[in-house]
Amino acid sequence: MPEFIEADDMNPRPTRPMTIFDIVFAIIAVLASGFSGYTTFIGFAYDLPFPLALVISIIVGLGLLIINFRIKDARIRGDNVGATLVAFLLFFVVSFISNTNAIYTYFLQNDIVGEAQTKAWHIFDKGTQSLLSALGQSDFSVEANRVKQDLDLAKRNLRNQILDPGNPGMGPKARQHLQEVETILGVNLTRLQPPSPNSSSSSFEKYADRLEDQIDNAFATQFRTTRSQAFEIDGFRDKLMKLRALYNNTITEKQFNSDTTDLMKSDLASLYVEADKLIGYHGERLEIDNSVDDIGSFQYTWNNFFNLTNVPAIILSIIISIVLDILTPTLSLLLYKPEMEF
Numbered sequence: 369m370p371e372f373i374e375a376d377d378m379n380p381r382p383t384r385p386m387t388i389f390d391i392v393f394a395i396i397a398v399l400a401s402g403f404s405g406y407t408t409f410i411g412f413a414y415d416l417p418f419p420l421a422l423v424i425s426i427i428v429g430l431g432l433l434i435i436n437f438r439i440k441d442a443r444i445r446g447d448n449v450g451a452t453l454v455a456f457l458l459f460f461v462v463s464f465i466s467n468t469n470a471i472y473t474y475f476l477q478n479d480i481v482g483e484a485q486t487k488a489w490h491i492f493d494k495g496t497q498s499l500l501s502a503l504g505q506s507d508f509s510v511e512a513n514r515v516k517q518d519l520d521l522a523k524r525n526l527r528n529q530i531l532d533p534g535n536p537g538m539g540p541k542a543r544q545h546l547q548e549v550e551t552i553l554g555v556n557l558t559r560l561q562p563p564s565p566n567s568s569s570s571s572f573e574k575y576a577d578r579l580e581d582q583i584d585n586a587f588a589t590q591f592r593t594t595r596s597q598a599f600e601i602d603g604f605r606d607k608l609m610k611l612r613a614l615y616n617n618t619i620t621e622k623q624f625n626s627d628t629t630d631l632m633k634s635d636l637a638s639l640y641v642e643a644d645k646l647i648g649y650h651g652e653r654l655e656i657d658n659s660v661d662d663i664g665s666f667q668y669t670w671n672n673f674f675n676l677t678n679v680p681a682i683i684l685s686i687i688i689s690i691v692l693d694i695l696t697p698t699l700s701l702l703l704y705k706p707e708m709e710f
Contacts, residue, residue: 389703397436397696404463404692405429411466414473414664424462431459432693439700446706453697460693467689469669475681476663476672482624488632488656489619495636495654496608499643502651503605515552516587522549523583527576530562536572538562546579553586604646611635626663633658 409425416424435456442449526545530537538546550556560578563571618628633656643649663669673682 393440393696393699393703394437396699397433400692400696401429401433401436404432404467407470407689407692408463408466411468411470411473414469415666425466428459428463428466432456432463432696435459436696436700439697440704443700443704444706449701456697463693464689465666467692468685469664469666471688472669472672472681472685473663475685476678477624479678479681480663481626481629482622484626484658485624485629485632486619488629488658489615491654491656492615492632492636493612495652496612496639498651498654499639499649500605500608502643502647502649503601503608519549519552519583519587522552523580527580530576530579531569531572533569536569537565537567537575549583553583555586557582557586600646604642608639611639626658629656629658632656 405425405428408428409421412421412424435452438452439449439456441447442452522545526542526549529535529539529542529545532541535541546557560575560582563575615628615632618624636654636656640649640653663672672678676682
């Protein structure tokens with residue numbers, strides 16, 4: 369039976385040569401689709417598990433890339449692009465939602481998070497200042513300060529007497545001052561051999577230094593044992609100062625992060641509890657609101673959109689999300705013609 373040659377076989381469509389514009393278009397399509405896939409992942413990663421967000425972003429990125437080339441090919445052949453545009457619209461909706469979330473969150477990262485962290489620091493600063501004041505006024509701190517002041521005065525009198533040019537060394541008056549020191553400490557010190565009366569002044573100074581070191585060590589030991597609660601207060605004060613320095617540095621160096629605000633909130637709350645157990649703190653208890661920097665999740669973004677939080681960021685994130693996905697297909701529709709290119 370004879371075979372008939374179809375018209376398309378008799379007049380095959382000539383192969384269209386690749387141009388510089390085709391290469392540029394391909395680069396734009398890959399970059400736009402790839403970046404859209406990446407921002408899709410970022411936008412969904414706040415709410416979805418990592419594997420699911422990754423799969424969705426890959427599907428969206430590859431889908432947009434394929435559709436962009438299908439639109440280009442259809443324009444060159446003169447085919448109808450209606451069905452392809454419908455497919456593009458489906459991918460565009462998913463991409464637009466996640467891209468807008470990711471881009472809007474990025475814009476708010478420094479503004480809202482930084483503002484919330486700075487406000488939290490002011491509350492933390494005021495709260496810890498109140499705690500430090502309460503520590504200084506506690507009975508244990510007052511007692512420890514009184515003992516330290518009395519001891520410093522007794523040490524100074526002892527040293528002056530040891531170095532007295534008219535009667536240097538450990539004479540009766542010096543022993544009287546040493547006894548006063550032991551009374552304040554509540555312990556007897558090991559007697560150190562004093563220099564001979566005709567020794568040099570530097571020998572008496574070294575002797576006085578050794579004696580003061582012995583007194584300071586004895587006070588430190590007593591401070592940690594018989595006055596253990598005063599020692600705990602001192603340790604709590606050091607903890608407060610370190611936390612204040614840490615969080616103050618994050619503000620000074622503009623290291624803004626919502627996790628830091630959360631830590632400030634929990635640390636301040638735990639400090640109040642610790643102060644209550646230690647000194648029976650009954651002062652003002654400030655609380656940090658860490659919900660004002662909630663960003664990333666779709667529910668936070670929609671809530672911020674509804675409340676018109678940072679209108680320029682809202683408008684810009686919407687425009688960038690739209691342009692990111694429609695740029696390539698728009699180039700295809702406007703610059704490619706059947707069997708010819710612009």
